Every structure is written in structure tokens, then in C-alpha cells.
Amino acid sequence: MKLQIGKPCAWLIIILCLIGGHESLFAQTDADAIMMAKNNYCSGIMYGNSQWDQYWEGTLKRNNLNLGTVSTQMVGYMGNYGLSDKLNVLFGLPYVSTKASAGTLHGQQGLQDLSVWVKWMPYEKKLGKGTLSLYGIGGYSLPVSNYIADYLPLSIGLHTQNLSLRAMADYQVGNLFATVSGTYVARSNITIDRTSYYTTSLHLTNQVDMPNASSYSIRAGYRSDRLIAEAIFDSWITNGGFDITRNNMPFPSNRMNASTLGINIKYTVKAVQGLSLIGGGNYTLAGRNVGQATAYNGGVFYILDFTHKQKKSTPTSNKK
Amino acid sequence: MKKMIGLILFMAIALAALQFSCAKSISGRTDNLAPLNPAKTDTGAGNWQTILLAGPTDFPVAAPLPVNNPLYVAELNEIKGFQKNLSADDQAKIRYWGAGGVLRWNEIMRELVAKYNLPPYQNTDGTYPFPSSANPFAYPLFPFANPPYAARAYAYVSAAQYDALVAAWYYKKLYNRPAPYVVDSTISAKLPKTTLPSYPSEDAVLAGVTVEMMKLLFPDEIAYIQQKADEEEESRIKAGVAVRSDIVAGEALGRQVADKFIARARTDKAGAAAGTQTDWTGFVTTTTARGETPWVSLETPARPPMLPLFGNVTPFLFPAATTATLRPGPPPSTSSTQMKTETDEVYSYIKNPTRDQMRIVQFWADGVATYTPPGHWDAIAAEDFINQNFSEVRWARNMALLNMSLMDAAIVCWNTKYFYFNPRPTQMNPSIKTLTGIPNFPSYISGHSTFSGAAATILGYIIPARASAYSAMAAEASLSRLYGGIHYRSDCAIGLTTGQAVGNYAITRAKADGADN
Incomplete structure (x- = not known):
């Protein structure tokens, strides 16, 4: 689906930190089947909050009276620009803070990772009663501050540079749609402040080999020019890594897996052209070496049209 | 045209991702050390002051067979047999232990301390269980290698290794048996040559003394430690720097010295700490x-x-x-x-x-x-x-x-x-x-x-x-x-x-x- 002013701007959805955050906080920004029209720029501010008091120590679910509830808050700026109707560039930059309600550990805060995606829709055709569109999304993220990764579960991120490749398909019939996508994330090694650490053996180095990861996502719901409401299932799998041992602290190269179920709603305000509001939440159904988080988020977005030669309301070829 | 741009972008990202994954291998600071090549052999170390031993002769080491004895010649043949086909794994172990036995055992100890340095999780009634050396495999695993425990463990192992090596140096000088590659020039030294006599083997002394000490300190890891000790000893034979009887004598000496330290450890009041x-x-x-x-x-x-x-x-x-x-x-x-x-x-x-x-x-x-x-x-x-x-x-x-x-x-x-x-x-x-x-x-x-x-x-x-x-x-x-x-x-x-x-x-x-x- 392609859109311009007067239509909802692209989903900018957030998955918040699990046990210290897996991938970027904007893991899902690129995972919807919506393109900005050429020369349109949609941007906005998002707030997100995530909390857990139960987590998986390896596969063992437990609480920790010396952490209580671990909460993460995030404020981020995000944007999506249409280079063409079929090629968009997206970015996001969050400020993150963490804290634990019990115990003595100091919370952390800071600017986290800058993410940039290129989103390409090479194919969009009528198929049966609906429209099938295919997408390829490539992303890169890098830490923009020297935050501590090796301070889980209260670090604000894992401090890897990530390269991601996502393939996505969307099918829409009338106002009903379904989107599936699969992603591979290559992660760089990280450097930590200490000169040795133990995983399943002792490492005499400050470099940590961060396992790569993959994820898939299924989403379905209602989508019109003014309203989008969808349910989302996400699964994040770390390809390698090790389990937290009994009563140990987590470590960045743990095998962090999580399956989450959530909803998102986006509403485009009638009275103000280009303005939209979004909100959503999700819950971690199952996991490994991560917190069982409940997360919610909300945001305000606005579309600017830099196509001066055209009238702003001229629709492009997005009608099915 | 736009398709081309998209395609090129994706190819670039895919290539970069590949690069990322390939550049990931990490080596530790002591993974690829040059072999230990001492500046001095410290031939007189048999007279250095021991810690618990009264002196280097507390435990007798029998005189070795002369190098023309057929049993010694058979031991040279064992080395030659090994050296005919040394596997990559053999060579890696020769290099690993070649960096120094004291160094490697210290690293292994540090690894075990890190592995066992975990505070026990509480009981359901809010009390805490204590690890028990009598039942070391039950949770919480024995030991909880916290800083005092670790400090004491490092000290006992290091002190026992020192006393055992002083004794070894004493007998090396006394018996003055040359290294196998000196006796038989067809044996190649896979590690730096030295004038230090090879009987008893210092590596076997270290293996023997450390295995015994670790039985007390890390009872869950006896099998792992024994495997490392066997590797160390075998690697020296394969490297052509010790014969089997150098190893056997060294290991026996090391084990006996350990007993002295174990006896001290059992009565040093740490058990009641x-x-x-x-x-x-x-x-x-x-x-x-x-x-x-x-x-x-x-x-x-x-x-x-x-x-x-x-x-x-x-x-x-x-x-x-x-x-x-x-x-x-x-x-x-x-x-x-x-x-x-x-x-x-x-x-x-x-x-x-x-x-x-x-x-x-x-x-x-x-x-x-x-x-x-x-x-x-x-x-x-x-x-x-x-x-x-x-x-x-x-x-x-x-x-x-x-x-x-x-x-x-x-x-x-x-x-x-x-x-x-x-x-x-x-x-x-x-x-x-x-x-x-x-x-x-x-x-x-x-x-x-x-x-x-x-x-x-x-x-x-x-x-x-x-x-x-x-x-x-x-x-x-x-x-x-x-x-x-x-x-x-x-x-x-x-x-x-x-x-x-x-x-x-x-x-x-x-x-x-x-x-x-």
C-alpha cells in the first residue's frame, strides 16, 4: 500500500527492551507494508514503555527480588521519506532509560542506536480479489553513544552494529490485509569494559562474539485510509549464544529468544491534514534469557509533502 | 532504473552482512603465544626455600635408567612413533602447553573460579542453602568460588606447584638426564631446546600436583582437570622434550607434594569460615x-x-x-x-x-x-x-x-x-x-x-x-x-x-x- 498526505503514514512500531533489549528498539519500524509516496516525509515522536518482573533464566522462568520490576522507557524520533513511490528511506533514533524497582543497581540512560532502512517495493499486482505486494528491506543500525552493553538487565542496548535484510509479502482484500515477513540480522562483535568474561568457557579478551539473529512476523487486520488496526505476532530467535546459568547475571551474548503478541492502532486525524496518532501494546508469550515484558507505546506523526509542483491532495496510483 | 538502484542497494547490504559474519572470530590474548623459552634455566632452583616442604628431598625420586638401557630406548621409540604422524590437534596442544604449564594451569583455575563464582539461590522459606564438599554435585554446586575462596584456592595451588617444582629442579640437577632430543638426534624438538635436564618432567610435576589440589578445591571438575593433565603430559612426549619415565616420575612427585598442602588446607580453618x-x-x-x-x-x-x-x-x-x-x-x-x-x-x-x-x-x-x-x-x-x-x-x-x-x-x-x-x-x-x-x-x-x-x-x-x-x-x-x-x-x-x-x-x-x- 502506498500513500500520501491524507492517508496514514507508515507504521513506526516499537518493540521495547526485553532483558536489556534485543536488536534496536525500532526493530519493527520497517516491518509494515506501507510506502510513502514520492517526496513525502512522514515523521514523528514516539514514546514507549516496557516492564517485566518475570524472566527466563535459560528456560527457567523466575522472578528476582533484587530487581523487582525492570522497566524501560523510550522516546524516539522517526522519519520515513519517499525517494519514489517504490523506494523509501526510514530512520529512527531513541533515547532510552532503564531502572529496577528493587535492589541497589543504578539505572542507565542515553541515546541508543541510530537505525536506517531502505525499503523497496518491487512488485504490486492485482491477484484474485485483492492486491499482492512484495518488499525487500535492508537496514543498518549503529550505537550513537558509548553506553554500556555489559550491564544487563539494565543496559540500554547491546551496542552492536546490525545489518538486517527482510523479505516481506502483503495481501489486501478490501480493507482486510495480512503481512508476513522474515528477517536475518547480522550483528557485529562488541567491546566491553572488562578484559575477560565467562560464557561457557573463559575468554581472555574484551571482545564479545555476538551471535546473529533471525525473526519473523505475521500481522493481520483492518486497513483503510483513515484507520489501521492490526494484530501482530513476532518471533525473535538468536542463532547461538548461551543460557544464563543458575542465579547468574545475563550477558550480551546470551541466546535471547522471544515471541510476542500485540496490537497496533493508527488513526489519521480528519481535522488536520497529515496528522496521525498511533498506539499499541504487546506481551511476551514465551522467551529464553529475556524478560516477560508487557509493553505499550504511542506516538504522533505528521506528513510533509515536498512535491511543490503538484497539488498536495493529488492522489497517486494507490487506489486498488 | 529504480529497480536497479534497489537491487544494487540490496546487493551491497548482503555483501556487508557477509563481511560482518566473517570478521567475527575472536582470539584471546594468550591463545597464540610463542613457546616458553626461558632466559635462564635456574639450574640451582633446587636450593630455593620451600614453603611447606622441609626441603627438596622430602619425597625421594628414584634414579632414572641410564640412556643406553633398552627400556629407555623403548621410550625414545614411543616418541618417534608419535612424531611420525602428529595431528593438527597434537600440534595445537604442544603449542598450548608449550607456553608454560604454570601459566596454563593458572588460566584453567581462573576459568573454574569464574564458573563457580555464583551465589546460591534462596530456599523457598527465604533461607539460603550452602554448598557442601560432601555432596558437591547437588545444587548449590560446591564450591561457591567467591573472592576469599578463590584467593585461597589460587594460593594453595601456586604454593604447592612451587614446592613441587623446587623438588623437581633438585632432582633434575642431581640426576642430570638429558632431554630425548639430546640423546637421539632423530627426535625433533617441537619446542625450544634447553640444557635443563628432563628427569623428572616439570610438566608432569605440575600436572600431578595440580590434579591433587584441584580434587580438594573443585571436586566437580576432577574429570576435566584429569583430562587437561593427561593432555599436558602427552603433549610433552609428542613434542620430544620428555620420555615416559620423566613423566611418570614427575607426576608421582607432584602428587606427593600436594598431599602436604592438602593436609594443611584441611586444618587451616577455612572449612569453618x-x-x-x-x-x-x-x-x-x-x-x-x-x-x-x-x-x-x-x-x-x-x-x-x-x-x-x-x-x-x-x-x-x-x-x-x-x-x-x-x-x-x-x-x-x-x-x-x-x-x-x-x-x-x-x-x-x-x-x-x-x-x-x-x-x-x-x-x-x-x-x-x-x-x-x-x-x-x-x-x-x-x-x-x-x-x-x-x-x-x-x-x-x-x-x-x-x-x-x-x-x-x-x-x-x-x-x-x-x-x-x-x-x-x-x-x-x-x-x-x-x-x-x-x-x-x-x-x-x-x-x-x-x-x-x-x-x-x-x-x-x-x-x-x-x-x-x-x-x-x-x-x-x-x-x-x-x-x-x-x-x-x-x-x-x-x-x-x-x-x-x-x-x-x-x-x-x-x-x-x-x-x-
Whole structure:
């Protein structure tokens, strides 16, 4: 689906930190089947909050009276620009803070990772009663501050540079749609402040080999020019890594897996052209070496049209 | 055209991703060391002063067969058989152990300490289980290798290795059996050649003594340790630097020396260091009676204090009665203005820590699941010793001096902690959140500072050119606890000087042990 002013701007959805955050906080920004029209720029501010008091120590679910509830808050700026109707560039930059309600550990805060995606829709055709569109999304993220990764579960991120490749398909019939996508994330090694650490053996180095990861996502719901409401299932799998041992602290190269179920709603305000509001939440159904988080988020977005030669309301070829 | 741009972009990202994955392999700082090639063979080390042995001949080692004996020739043939097809794995093990047995065993110990340095999870009724050496495989696994436990373990193994190698050097000189590659030039030395006699094998001595010590210290790991010992011994035969009888004699000597240290360890009072409920309550009563606020555990549920009677353990470098004389005077009273000022100072550090302060805190934290501060100093020392080209016996002597200092520092520090039972900064002001975990024992004096003061002092004697670097490291390690909100400044400062006093005992010993003549 392609859109311009007067239509909802692209989903900018957030998955918040699990046990210290897996991938970027904007893991899902690129995972919807919506393109900005050429020369349109949609941007906005998002707030997100995530909390857990139960987590998986390896596969063992437990609480920790010396952490209580671990909460993460995030404020981020995000944007999506249409280079063409079929090629968009997206970015996001969050400020993150963490804290634990019990115990003595100091919370952390800071600017986290800058993410940039290129989103390409090479194919969009009528198929049966609906429209099938295919997408390829490539992303890169890098830490923009020297935050501590090796301070889980209260670090604000894992401090890897990530390269991601996502393939996505969307099918829409009338106002009903379904989107599936699969992603591979290559992660760089990280450097930590200490000169040795133990995983399943002792490492005499400050470099940590961060396992790569993959994820898939299924989403379905209602989508019109003014309203989008969808349910989302996400699964994040770390390809390698090790389990937290009994009563140990987590470590960045743990095998962090999580399956989450959530909803998102986006509403485009009638009275103000280009303005939209979004909100959503999700819950971690199952996991490994991560917190069982409940997360919610909300945001305000606005579309600017830099196509001066055209009238702003001229629709492009997005009608099915 | 646009399709092309998209395609090119994706190809670029895919290529970059590939690059990412390929560039990931990481090697440790000591993975690919050059083989140990001692600057001096220390042929006279058989006369160096031993620690527990009365002298190098406490345990007899029989004279070896002469090199023209058919049984010795058969042993040469064993080497030749191995050397006909050395696998890549054989070569890797020759290289690994070739860097030095004292070094590798120290690394293996550090690994086990890190693996076992995990506080037990509480029982459902809020009490805590204790690891039991009688049932080491039941949760919580034995041992909980916390800093005092680790310091003592490193010290016993290092001291036993030293005594065993002094004895080995004595017999090497006495019997003067040359290395196999000297006897038979068709045997190739896969490691640097030396004039040091090969009987008994120093590597087998190390393997034997360490295996026996580790049975006591890490009973869950006996199979793993035995495998490492076998690898070490086998690698020396395959390398052409020892024959089977060098190995057999060395291992037997090592095991016997270990028995002497094990007997000491069983009676050094460490077994009773956990104390009982009566002891734990006693600290509170005594401290309260002095008009001071007693320490409380900041964990939930409250955990009994860590090894409160470790201060009674028999030290290596001075008599047990000396421990109390090394204990510093009291910390500022918990009701004093100075205590308030020092607590405020801690709060000022954790309120807005700089990234560099956080780095220092993390660098020296050495908390749960690490090889502890004594292990960190072992790592610092080992990586410097590598560049010194010490002989194995000198390696062992220097590690023993360091680790005896660290153990005795733990004894004096723990003695002080439980004598004063002083609260942590966070207990005085709960808004002090810490940048690393708060250890579960009283504040005064700082363990990190005491360990670091002791280690920097003896290391500065061993490598004088690095003395100022060591004291700078010790000062940073000490202050890291203030930056992290773990300790008051006086805990750190007095811990450092107390540690230095312990380190001076090691220097006194070092000056007299014959190694520096």
C-alpha cells in the first residue's frame, strides 16, 4: 500500500527492551507494508514503555527480588521519506532509560542506536480479489553513544552494529490485509569494559562474539485510509549464544529468544491534514534469557509533502 | 532504473552482512603465544626455600635408567612413533602447553573460579542453602568460588606447584638426564631446546600436583582437570622434550607434594569460615554494644554474610597471631560527621557518573561469574610474566608469592570487615544506587583495595620496571569501588595501605628464598 498526505503514514512500531533489549528498539519500524509516496516525509515522536518482573533464566522462568520490576522507557524520533513511490528511506533514533524497582543497581540512560532502512517495493499486482505486494528491506543500525552493553538487565542496548535484510509479502482484500515477513540480522562483535568474561568457557579478551539473529512476523487486520488496526505476532530467535546459568547475571551474548503478541492502532486525524496518532501494546508469550515484558507505546506523526509542483491532495496510483 | 538502484542497494547490504559474519572470530590474548623459552634455566632452583616442604628431598625420586638401557630406548621409540604422524590437534596442544604449564594451569583455575563464582539461590522459606564438599554435585554446586575462596584456592595451588617444582629442579640437577632430543638426534624438538635436564618432567610435576589440589578445591571438575593433565603430559612426549619415565616420575612427585598442602588446607580453618547463626547474630550484638550501626545484608531475602570467619584462616606469609596486628583501626563512627561526609561523597559519585568512571567500575568489578579480584591480578601478572621469559620454577615462585599475598590479604581484610561490621554506603543512604553489585559483606575495609595493595606491592618487587604501573592500577581498582557506590573513601584508602603491608611480607620472603641471589 502506498500513500500520501491524507492517508496514514507508515507504521513506526516499537518493540521495547526485553532483558536489556534485543536488536534496536525500532526493530519493527520497517516491518509494515506501507510506502510513502514520492517526496513525502512522514515523521514523528514516539514514546514507549516496557516492564517485566518475570524472566527466563535459560528456560527457567523466575522472578528476582533484587530487581523487582525492570522497566524501560523510550522516546524516539522517526522519519520515513519517499525517494519514489517504490523506494523509501526510514530512520529512527531513541533515547532510552532503564531502572529496577528493587535492589541497589543504578539505572542507565542515553541515546541508543541510530537505525536506517531502505525499503523497496518491487512488485504490486492485482491477484484474485485483492492486491499482492512484495518488499525487500535492508537496514543498518549503529550505537550513537558509548553506553554500556555489559550491564544487563539494565543496559540500554547491546551496542552492536546490525545489518538486517527482510523479505516481506502483503495481501489486501478490501480493507482486510495480512503481512508476513522474515528477517536475518547480522550483528557485529562488541567491546566491553572488562578484559575477560565467562560464557561457557573463559575468554581472555574484551571482545564479545555476538551471535546473529533471525525473526519473523505475521500481522493481520483492518486497513483503510483513515484507520489501521492490526494484530501482530513476532518471533525473535538468536542463532547461538548461551543460557544464563543458575542465579547468574545475563550477558550480551546470551541466546535471547522471544515471541510476542500485540496490537497496533493508527488513526489519521480528519481535522488536520497529515496528522496521525498511533498506539499499541504487546506481551511476551514465551522467551529464553529475556524478560516477560508487557509493553505499550504511542506516538504522533505528521506528513510533509515536498512535491511543490503538484497539488498536495493529488492522489497517486494507490487506489486498488 | 529504480529497480536497479534497489537491487544494487540490496546487493551491497548482503555483501556487508557477509563481511560482518566473517570478521567475527575472536582470539584471546594468550591463545597464540610463542613457546616458553626461558632466559635462564635456574639450574640451582633446587636450593630455593620451600614453603611447606622441609626441603627438596622430602619425597625421594628414584634414579632414572641410564640412556643406553633398552627400556629407555623403548621410550625414545614411543616418541618417534608419535612424531611420525602428529595431528593438527597434537600440534595445537604442544603449542598450548608449550607456553608454560604454570601459566596454563593458572588460566584453567581462573576459568573454574569464574564458573563457580555464583551465589546460591534462596530456599523457598527465604533461607539460603550452602554448598557442601560432601555432596558437591547437588545444587548449590560446591564450591561457591567467591573472592576469599578463590584467593585461597589460587594460593594453595601456586604454593604447592612451587614446592613441587623446587623438588623437581633438585632432582633434575642431581640426576642430570638429558632431554630425548639430546640423546637421539632423530627426535625433533617441537619446542625450544634447553640444557635443563628432563628427569623428572616439570610438566608432569605440575600436572600431578595440580590434579591433587584441584580434587580438594573443585571436586566437580576432577574429570576435566584429569583430562587437561593427561593432555599436558602427552603433549610433552609428542613434542620430544620428555620420555615416559620423566613423566611418570614427575607426576608421582607432584602428587606427593600436594598431599602436604592438602593436609594443611584441611586444618587451616577455612572449612569453618561460613560460621553459624550464633556467629552472625554475635556480630550484630557486638557492634550495637559499641554504639555503632551494624551491617545488614542488602539482598532480598537477607543473605548470611560471606565467609565471616575467613579472618581466622591460617595465613601463608605470617603467623596467624599477626593477622590481628595488621588489622587497621576503626572506621569513622556510623554516627560521626565524617561518616556523613563520606556517605555524601559516595552519593555525589553515583548521582551523575561519567562514562569513564563507569568504565573503571566495570573494568575492576570482578563480581559474580568472574575470576574475582585475585584472579584479575593473576591475569595482570601472568600477562606480564609471559614477556619476562621466566623458567617454570620462577613462574611458580612468582605466582606463589603473588597468590600467598592475595590470600593473606583476604584473611586480614575479612578479619577487619567482621571485627568492625560496618554498613555499606547504601545502607546509610538507600538512595545510593550502585554501578555494580554490592557484595554481601561489611564495608570496612575494601576487599578490592586490600587485594590490589598487596598484589601491586609484590609485583612491583618482581618486575621493578612495572612498579609504578602496578601502583597506578591498584589505586584505580581501589577508587573504582568509590565511583561505583560500593565503598567509602576511607574503606579504599585504608584497604590499600593494609594490602601493601601484607605485600611487604611477601617481599621479605622473596628476598630470602634464594631465587634472587
